[in-house]
Amino acid sequence: MKVFKRQHGDIPVLEFNRAISCIAETFGERWLEAKSAKRNLIREIWQRQDFVSSMELFFVGSALQKIVRNGEYKDWMEDFLRRAKSSDDGNAIGAIYEAVMYSMLADNPGVTLAPPAQAGFDFTAQFGEGVIRYSCKRLQVSDQEKKSRLEFEEFKSNFRKILHKYRRTGWHAVLYGLDSVSIPKKDSLEKAVLATLQSRNKKVQLGKFVLFMKELGPKISGARLNLKRLSYAATLIRPMPESEQARFEDLFRRAAKNLTKHSPNPHELQVNALLIGLPESISIEKAKKWVDERFERSDSSKVAIVILTKFLPVADLKEKTTLNNLQIGFCINNNSDSASIDFLRCNAKKALKFIVPIGSISEKAASMHLSADEIMLPIEDAYIHQSCEIHHEMDFKLPMEVSFSAEQDTVQTLTLVSNEGSFEVNPVSAREFRYVVM
Secondary structure, eight states: OHHHHHHHTTTEEEEEEEEHHHHHHHOOOOHHHHHSSSOOOOHHHHHHOOOHHHHHHHHHHHHHHHHHHGGHHHHHHHHHHHHTTSSSHHHHHHHHHHHHHHHHHTTTEEEEOTTTTOOOOSSEEOOOOOOOEEEEHHHHHOOHHHHHHHHHHHHHHHHHHHHHHTOSSSSEEEEEEESSSSOOOOOHHHHHHHHHSSSSEEEEEEEEEEEEEEEOOOOOOTTTEEETTOEEEEEEEOOOOOOHHHHEEEEEEEEHHHHHHHHHOTTEEEEEEEEEEEEEEEOOHHHHHHHHHHHHSSSSSTOOOOOOOOOOEEETTTTTTTEEEEEEEEEOTTSSSHHHHHHHHHHHHHOOEEEEEEEEESSSSSEEEEEEETEEEEEEEHHHHHHEEEEEEEEOSOOOOOOOOOTTTEEEEEEEETTTEEEEEEEEEEOSSSSSSO
């Protein structure tokens, strides 16, 4: 078995390489390594070398191992490869989500993938004469969030130019939106940045936004900021628009209709279940509220349960690493057939036990806040964009060990200084992360 030289954290080398080898054998290394004009998420993640991409590949490889070892799924794998190799993000992410969800439930009794031609549901869990039919749907990042990301890039670029113009370094600008309006123009931002730099007050109102400014410290233990180079960080937080609820409800409606169409008469030993993956900007709690409202006001009685899932990269500050956290929300439809609900509750521990290859599982989402001037501002259900470029320097002394963090949209460099001169350690660059699992 080939040994892949990638960051693998605490995962045993043999276990890690088995999962990565499964991806290489399934997709083909030549295809994975190819430089193609057509973008593909799996290929992009394979060609990155950061820790987060390694964890994503390990997730996917672990899922495929459970499928490949079962010789019955050759037709399913052919269909999976067709979708996963697509340049359409929706097809690729949908295929991966289906495989990962199956693998997390595959160790439960009687879980079987449906044939590729099966409409309405993706896999089933058999319990004696009873069955649960699962349909997997992944809500993609919206056009509104993509537009917000482009506006963030404009804000980040303008902030960097302002710092360069006034020869300032080592500042973090946080633009907190009170409404989902367009970001301030460069002239307005420049006046606000100067106002904070020239006073003790590091907070200023900027139309429908509040600008917070904070001095940056080094992110590498024992290092200091390199004052000869421009270091900065930028964060944009803005409310999620109401259109996200309409998008979610449309996905729910279409998925429920398709599932019940191909499972029209649930009886006491049959349960219809929807698995819906959420993007980072939508919280489990918010989506649960939308599902409950949908159960109350629409004819969704043939869907007994909706299981919401959300993957997040979570930083382990003690171990200085990043792990996957799977957040799960269970929404039981009390308007569904009572016998179906009774059957589901009786078999819940066997049927709804999720197992992840690495990381953690939680049913309660951690609250997110922005701390500024002793004020805690909630940032749940918001678009959050962040980026930083930090240049360090430190005295060169042997022996020494340096640890870089691999965070999204982060560039870090380190210059080692000695009596004989200075030299730069290979920089850590993690620009434009795109996720396939998280």
